[in-house]
Amino acid sequence: MFGKITMKLRDVKDISYNKSSLFHGAIMELLPYEYGKQLHLSQLRPYSIHLEKENDIWSLVVATMNEDAYSIIVEQTLSKLDKIYIKHDDEIVYIDEKIINAVPKKLITRAFYNSETSKVLEIRFITPTAFKSKGDYVFFPDLRLIYQSLMKKFDVSSDDGFLFDPDILDELCRGSKIISYNLRSIYFQLEGVKIPAFTGNIKIKITANQTISNLINMLFEYGKYSGVGIKSSLGMGAIKIIKGGINIE
Amino acid sequence: MFGKITMKLRDVKDISYNKSSLFHGAIMELLPYEYGKQLHLSQLRPYSIHLEKENDIWSLVVATMNEDAYSIIVEQTLSKLDKIYIKHDDEIVYIDEKIINAVPKKLITRAFYNSETSKVLEIRFITPTAFKSKGDYVFFPDLRLIYQSLMKKFDVSSDDGFLFDPDILDELCRGSKIISYNLRSIYFQLEGVKIPAFTGNIKIKITANQTISNLINMLFEYGKYSGVGIKSSLGMGAIKIIKGGINIE
The missing domain is CATH 3.30.70.1890 (Alpha-Beta Plaits)
Incomplete structure (x- = not known):
């Protein structure tokens, strides 16, 4: 659920x-x-x-x-x-x-198997978003870090089966790219620490097959609940899907 | 001149x-x-x-x-x-x-040797800017591509001495990073072709020594004339220096 x-x-x-x-x-x-x-x-x-x-x-x-x-x-x-x-x-x-x-979680995962998801997604990062990579903060929307974060969050909260797999991550990265954006950096302040982050919109185009497309759309649908990147339990990394996702109505 | x-x-x-x-x-x-x-x-x-x-x-x-x-x-x-x-x-x-x-060119290069340039630069990309890397358009302000472009342009128009050197490029990249930005993607239309590009502001912080700092500031001062990235003779890649550069007054 x-x-x-x-x-x-x-x-x-x-x-x-x-x-x-x-x-x-x-x-x-x-x-x-x-x-x-x-x-x-x-x-x-x-x-x-x-x-x-x-x-x-x-x-x-x-x-x-x-x-x-x-x-x-x-x-x-x-x-x-x-x-x-x-x-x-x-x-x-x-x-x-x-x-x-x-x-129900089943509705999202079932939709993944059936649906013809959008090959163009538009994602809005509505609260400051950031990633950690090699010990550094990354405050650009790197697709690899986005997908990796969503897959790992999915696995942490999942009781059945794991999604994260380095090969699948490679496939997602190879099969999609950012085609337009409107972004600005912003600091998220947490207990006196200023974390560099960003907000704004990106548009993603998927060139891979329908299965990869379904998976990417499902990940972002999930991201509406989990958030993306670091400190999503504390207010960072909230997203909205402007275009794409899994239509579960 | x-x-x-x-x-x-x-x-x-x-x-x-x-x-x-x-x-x-x-x-x-x-x-x-x-x-x-x-x-x-x-x-x-x-x-x-x-x-x-x-x-x-x-x-x-x-x-x-x-x-x-x-x-x-x-x-x-x-x-x-x-x-x-x-x-x-x-x-x-x-x-x-x-x-x-x-x-006079000398004024800029002389200033490079004497001056205590700013360790924080703010650069505005006022016309659509893009790079080519490994055959693909890059429409993010990657510092390596920016420095490389400025050094190569400098060398092409220079009668004396060359600036571009892979080791120096590495030094510039290691010694500086983007600390904030406000950017959006935009297409530059050229003879029916839409080139993906960006406009907006970035702020760069230099952590390297004064020599590297002088060089980076000089490169951007030069960039006010040369532009940065591809198609700068046709209207792309024009920059303004909001903070930093070489004060030649």
């Missing part, structure tokens, strides 16, 4: 993408002790959290990537919430409206 | 960066026959031509990179011009005002 809860925040001032790590802390405190401990010990992050702004309204978005996370984080905890206490600022943030989306 | 003539164009409509190749053709026709033949035969391009827009006024800018080009193209030909005939559109474009800048 892939799940997503969008919580519209009332009258928030002085807010920015950087603040999502404070919301992350607040939400962790709300989770049942045993589950929180389990997440912490296993270093599993079957969720992503980010802040986003649409029509001047800020929302806190929490996405989950497996059954447990959906059931415990979205259903049992966040769906009942009407306010969040931010310890760092000693501030209560009220929630105006909640929208919950849930998609 | 590095020279530059900026010709403000009167009431031009339907103009875009792509049109600079038509102006290039018109200017070539104005040059003395022998000099034009010499440029053509030697494949030398000791000049760059581009269109730019400032405060809603379009200018045609022609820069030259050696004595002959300055003397023949700027002084003898363009400084006297009050209109340009564009054959392709059967259109006469009038010139309102001309600004000529001339800088």
Whole structure:
């Protein structure tokens, strides 16, 4: 089960993408002790959290990537919430409206086998996005790092089967390229550290066969929940699919 | 002698960066026959031509990179011009005002040896910029391709000494990196072919010693005349230095 809860925040001032790590802390405190401990010990992050702004309204978005996370984080905890206490600022943030989306994982993977996915994708990185490669931050949308990140996140949250494979990664890179972009760098501030990152749009053209195309589209569909790159549980790497993805309606 | 003539164009409509190749053709026709033949035969391009827009006024800018080009193209030909005939559109474009800048090459190279150049550069790519690498177009500002292009252009227009050296290129790449950017892709249309390119700003931080820093700053100072990347004689790859360069005043 892939799940997503969008919580519209009332009258928030002085807010920015950087603040999502404070919301992350607040939400962790709300989770049942045993589950929180389990997440912490296993270093599993079957969720992503980010802040986003649409029509001047800020929302806190929490996405989950497996059954447990959906059931415990979205259903049992966040769906009942009407306010969040931010310890760092000693501030209560009220929630105006909640929208919950849930998609059985099977629907996405089944669509992968059947569908004729788009050979052109347009992806918007809506919160600061970055990668780590050879010890350095990379703040350009390198397709290899994007695909690798999505496959590894998929595997971490998956109970059945693994996706990541260096040969398949090579195939994805050989069979697709960025054909246009509009990007800017931006810093993501986390506990006093400024992480170089980027936001903006890229358009990808797939020249490989339909199977590779389905896989790339599925990865980005999954990326709507997992985010892409580093610190996606703390507000970085949230994406929207402007064109492409897997149509599961 | 590095020279530059900026010709403000009167009431031009339907103009875009792509049109600079038509102006290039018109200017070539104005040059003395022998000099034009010499440029053509030697494949030398000791000049760059581009269109730019400032405060809603379009200018045609022609820069030259050696004595002959300055003397023949700027002084003898363009400084006297009050209109340009564009054959392709059967259109006469009038010139309102001309600004000529001339800088002895020595001033730039001497400044290189003395000055304490900036360790942070900000470069604006004002017309569509692209590179060719391994047969493919590259439409990201890869520092290696930028430095290589500037060094090779410098050498082509130079009468004395060569700058390009693979080891120095390695040093420049090791000693500098892009720390922020704001870029978008754009097509440059040339004789029906759409060349993928980019425009926008990058900020470069130099971590290497002062000698390398001076060289990088000098290369970009030179790039104000030569342009960077492919087709700079036809309107691509024009840059402005927002921060850095060699202060020759």
